[in-house]
Amino acid sequence: MKNNKLLPYLLVSPxxxxxxxxxxxxxxxxxxxxxxxxxxxxxxxxxxxxxxxRVFQDxxxxxxxxxxxxxxxxxxxxxxxxxxLLAEILNQKIKFRPFFRAAFFLPVVVSGVVVSMLxxxxxxxxxxxxxxxxxxLGFGKVGWLVDPNMxxxxxxxxxTWKNVGLYVILFLVGLQTVPPQYYxxxxxxxxxxxxxxxxxxxxxxxxxxxxxxxxxxxxxFSLFIEPYIMTGGGxxxxxxxxxxxxxxxxxxxxxxxxxxxxGFFFAFIILLVVVVQKRFIEKGES
Amino acid sequence: MKNVVTKVNKSRIVLGxxxxxxxxxxxxxSARENDDNSLLYWSANDAQxxxxxRQVISAWNKEHSEEQIQLQPVPEGQSSEEIILxxxxxxxxxxxxxxxxxxDVEFFAQAKVLVPFDTLEGFLEFIYQRCDxxxxxxxTSSDGHIYQIPWKIxxxxxxxxxxxxxxxxxxxxxxxxxxxxxxxxxKDNDGDGYVDQWFGYTNVRPIWSELRFNFYLLYLxxxxxxxxxxxxxxxxxxxxxxxxxxxxxxxxxxNYFTQDRLASGQDPFLSGKIATKFTGPxxxxxxxxxxxxxxxxxxxxxxxxxxxxxxxxxxxxxxxIVIFNTCKNxxxxxxxxxxxxxxxxxxxxxxxxxxxxxxxxxxTNPLFVEVFTQNEKLAPFANQARYIKGVDSNEVIKEVxxxxxxxxxxxxxxxxxxxxxxxxxxxxxxxxxxxxx
Amino acid sequence: xxxxxxxxTLIIGSLAFIYPFYWMVTASLVPENEIESLxxxxxxxSFNSYIQMFEKIPIGRAFFNSIFVAxxxxxxxxxxxxxxxxxLSRLRFVGRNLIFYIIIFTMTLPFQITLxxxxxxxxxxxxxxxFLALIVPYLINAFAIIMFRQVFQTIPQDLIxxxxxxxxxxxxxxxxxxxPNIIPSLVTVGIITFMATWNEVLWPLIVxxxxxxMTMPQLVTLFAVGGxxxxxxxxxxxxxxxxxxxxxxxxxxxxxxxxxxMASAGMKE
Numbered sequence: 001m002k003n004n005k006l007l008p009y010l011l012v013s014p015x016x017x018x019x020x021x022x023x024x025x026x027x028x029x030x031x032x033x034x035x036x037x038x039x040x041x042x043x044x045x046x047x048x049x050x051x052x053x054r055v056f057q058d059x060x061x062x063x064x065x066x067x068x069x070x071x072x073x074x075x076x077x078x079x080x081x082x083x084x085l086l087a088e089i090l091n092q093k094i095k096f097r098p099f100f101r102a103a104f105f106l107p108v109v110v111s112g113v114v115v116s117m118l119x120x121x122x123x124x125x126x127x128x129x130x131x132x133x134x135x136x137l138g139f140g141k142v143g144w145l146v147d148p149n150m151x152x153x154x155x156x157x158x159x160t161w162k163n164v165g166l167y168v169i170l171f172l173v174g175l176q177t178v179p180p181q182y183y184x185x186x187x188x189x190x191x192x193x194x195x196x197x198x199x200x201x202x203x204x205x206x207x208x209x210x211x212x213x214x215x216x217x218x219x220x221f222s223l224f225i226e227p228y229i230m231t232g233g234g235x236x237x238x239x240x241x242x243x244x245x246x247x248x249x250x251x252x253x254x255x256x257x258x259x260x261x262x263g264f265f266f267a268f269i270i271l272l273v274v275v276v277q278k279r280f281i282e283k284g285e286s
Numbered sequence: 287m288k289n290v291v292t293k294v295n296k297s298r299i300v301l302g303x304x305x306x307x308x309x310x311x312x313x314x315x316s317a318r319e320n321d322d323n324s325l326l327y328w329s330a331n332d333a334q335x336x337x338x339x340r341q342v343i344s345a346w347n348k349e350h351s352e353e354q355i356q357l358q359p360v361p362e363g364q365s366s367e368e369i370i371l372x373x374x375x376x377x378x379x380x381x382x383x384x385x386x387x388x389x390d391v392e393f394f395a396q397a398k399v400l401v402p403f404d405t406l407e408g409f410l411e412f413i414y415q416r417c418d419x420x421x422x423x424x425x426t427s428s429d430g431h432i433y434q435i436p437w438k439i440x441x442x443x444x445x446x447x448x449x450x451x452x453x454x455x456x457x458x459x460x461x462x463x464x465x466x467x468x469x470x471x472x473k474d475n476d477g478d479g480y481v482d483q484w485f486g487y488t489n490v491r492p493i494w495s496e497l498r499f500n501f502y503l504l505y506l507x508x509x510x511x512x513x514x515x516x517x518x519x520x521x522x523x524x525x526x527x528x529x530x531x532x533x534x535x536x537x538x539x540x541n542y543f544t545q546d547r548l549a550s551g552q553d554p555f556l557s558g559k560i561a562t563k564f565t566g567p568x569x570x571x572x573x574x575x576x577x578x579x580x581x582x583x584x585x586x587x588x589x590x591x592x593x594x595x596x597x598x599x600x601x602x603x604x605x606x607i608v609i610f611n612t613c614k615n616x617x618x619x620x621x622x623x624x625x626x627x628x629x630x631x632x633x634x635x636x637x638x639x640x641x642x643x644x645x646x647x648x649x650t651n652p653l654f655v656e657v658f659t660q661n662e663k664l665a666p667f668a669n670q671a672r673y674i675k676g677v678d679s680n681e682v683i684k685e686v687x688x689x690x691x692x693x694x695x696x697x698x699x700x701x702x703x704x705x706x707x708x709x710x711x712x713x714x715x716x717x718x719x720x721x722x723x
Numbered sequence: 724x725x726x727x728x729x730x731x732t733l734i735i736g737s738l739a740f741i742y743p744f745y746w747m748v749t750a751s752l753v754p755e756n757e758i759e760s761l762x763x764x765x766x767x768x769s770f771n772s773y774i775q776m777f778e779k780i781p782i783g784r785a786f787f788n789s790i791f792v793a794x795x796x797x798x799x800x801x802x803x804x805x806x807x808x809x810x811l812s813r814l815r816f817v818g819r820n821l822i823f824y825i826i827i828f829t830m831t832l833p834f835q836i837t838l839x840x841x842x843x844x845x846x847x848x849x850x851x852x853x854f855l856a857l858i859v860p861y862l863i864n865a866f867a868i869i870m871f872r873q874v875f876q877t878i879p880q881d882l883i884x885x886x887x888x889x890x891x892x893x894x895x896x897x898x899x900x901x902x903p904n905i906i907p908s909l910v911t912v913g914i915i916t917f918m919a920t921w922n923e924v925l926w927p928l929i930v931x932x933x934x935x936x937m938t939m940p941q942l943v944t945l946f947a948v949g950g951x952x953x954x955x956x957x958x959x960x961x962x963x964x965x966x967x968x969x970x971x972x973x974x975x976x977x978x979x980x981x982x983x984x985m986a987s988a989g990m991k992e
Binding site: 007008009011014016018022023026027029030033040090092098099102103105106109110111112113114117118119121122126129132165166169170172173218221224225228232242246250256259260263267270271274 | 729730732733736737739740741743744746747750758759762803804806807809810811814815816819822825826829831832833834835836837838839840841842843844846860862863868893918921922924925928929940943944947948956959960963964966967970971974978979981982985986
């Protein structure tokens, strides 16, 4: 009976320890690091706001932000449209639904490494399936991963391919929560499919759409293994993502202080974007 | 319910044992077997170097039973520099490391983890006998000490397909001649509207390390070994760099070089897809193994601008030997290294691995002359070894290369900027970088 | 008619998701020079790519490493997070709500800010190039805690009271009494954790340099990006196929659980 007082704290202790060591301390240490210059093997050197100033002068930092924005502009709408379309179809009376669902979901469980290596080949300029198909059909070849304007778009399309299955499932769940009476009432009023979709379905699955947007945004800022494998950040840094840039500064150049500063800035921007998105969508709802 | 107690306790015990097991695993891997007197020597991990190290070390150990050397090939990993850094961080550095790229040394020297050789008795006389003074100046750190022994170089030259070059009318020496050759060899073999045969090729990945084998290589040749940075400033924005940029710009604009990655399938040099390459002596072993009937090749110096006079310099890709300051007996290490780079062992190394020792007596010492006379493919390197350069001694030389690579690609391959603009932007960015160091 | 269009769309869609994997597997099974011209059916089968791959990289070792790490992490998450979830849902104590809000808050913290400091902590603790670095940081998962807390809230109090009267300690209650009643949640958290850990590649790339300790996705990544495959495409694709195989096999058998897990996870967000 007397350990009852301590017991809850004992049970929660794993979390608290983990929190201190892997969350709280790193955040504080991160802030401390941003004021220092350090390459791991030499002693740390205090440089005040040097890292901050450097970020603002850093063309690559802004390039990474621009690239992420480009990624999101292609990825999010594509994701929503394709996932919603497939979910709508699957929501009808369809046979073999489990098979289709499983097919769409397959890329979700497979490692990003596999998907990146695979698509790197599909996108190959001379030997990739896509360009070979285009050639046979009489079109010119596209520089999917070698054209600086195209590369990030190609990665965005691939990211959509990889994740859309998850969102199909989520949308399906959302679609199935719409009470059938609404549709029946609309039918009675002579509404066609499109009207039903726009006025009943969409508002009801708004929370799901919102979730897709938030998750995809966070995903866009976390992009790493895809550009790392497929393009190394090129061509011309057009696929340099936020995390890839942090990684390069930390583990190719060994600028620990500067990369911590970059992490800090990117994290701040992510939070800002998510908050703005939340406000925007909540306003839309009301 | 009582037996349930033991069940839960058991699983806790199992969990605890597993964690213990893990930590044992970790300490096992990093434990270094090191008795007090023996020194640990890390070699590169390709087969020939390991074999060379094995032979030299067993010869030494036979004569020096009290002062043994232990051999270990450098652990596998992504890049050897990463491995060394991980070793420094984890305090598992060897005593001697014999594969450090010259450009990495300054970084570790500044971090004070290397032993300065010039403080070891007899080093300076030895080194001035072995290498010429230009090379010695190159390897001297910014604090005046020397932290590396020049051990081996792989001068980069232009390998060419003899048949093709004969048909074309001779080895191209200048940029204009090279363009002529490119025009003649360019062809669309399978009639699909796309060129599939080029006179030459260089790797197109936007990675700093590749720059050494295209821009930097030709920059050294054009400028007779000029520096990229000096006195913490960018000094490469000059007419030589501009000529090199323009050379590559033209190559890509006319599709004399392809922008694709020539990757999958066969070796493009052997299959005739390309007729020249900028490569080192290591290619010889590979070609001898796989070349088809009737295929012949040779090496020539890389092309230079039309108005260039004098010998052609090149990039030597130097790898050197360092001693870490965790070594308890640097003098012993030095004595062993003197043995490692003695005449006989340098000769053995040359024979085993085709990598050139950077000695100034390569053309006069009969031991070496014999090797080059016997191996005609290797012969051009003997002369070229007199005109090589590594990289400038600078802590962040890799980042300098990275900055230039980005500008090089944006101008030469993508035509986004003119070469003048690109070089100017590169120099500016490098100055900002060096200022913040 | 309309149904026909729907089916065609679905079939085209399914093909779009399956064909690339099919291509990858067949490309890994044909001789190197055939890959360029491969579309549907291979002309000849060759295991050469796989043989070369096994020779070049310690893929078996990496497989073991991944299994070991993923199992340890999943086990740890199930155990520790249910402990925390239980305390937060069924026990009254000061700070209970505070901790819950902290958990929610930290879930929103982007990892970009803790990535580098966590690496440095690993360095300082001497955990780089050890399994500890791969396992310990992942033993607590905010999402799992939330899920367990939620599901424990639905357990009827009588069950717990009865166990207490019998003299069970709290830990026994969690693992012996409650766990059998929340199998779906266990499966959900288990599958998601296992899959996420298995596929995790950025963190291993940062903390592990020793090839003997690399996880499977990490090894394949370095193999693809580094020079060791000597630009032999078939070998790279073989390694990618082998990497995909375990999860795909698990998926084919436990498909329903995978999909249900992710779906319910998504809904809880």
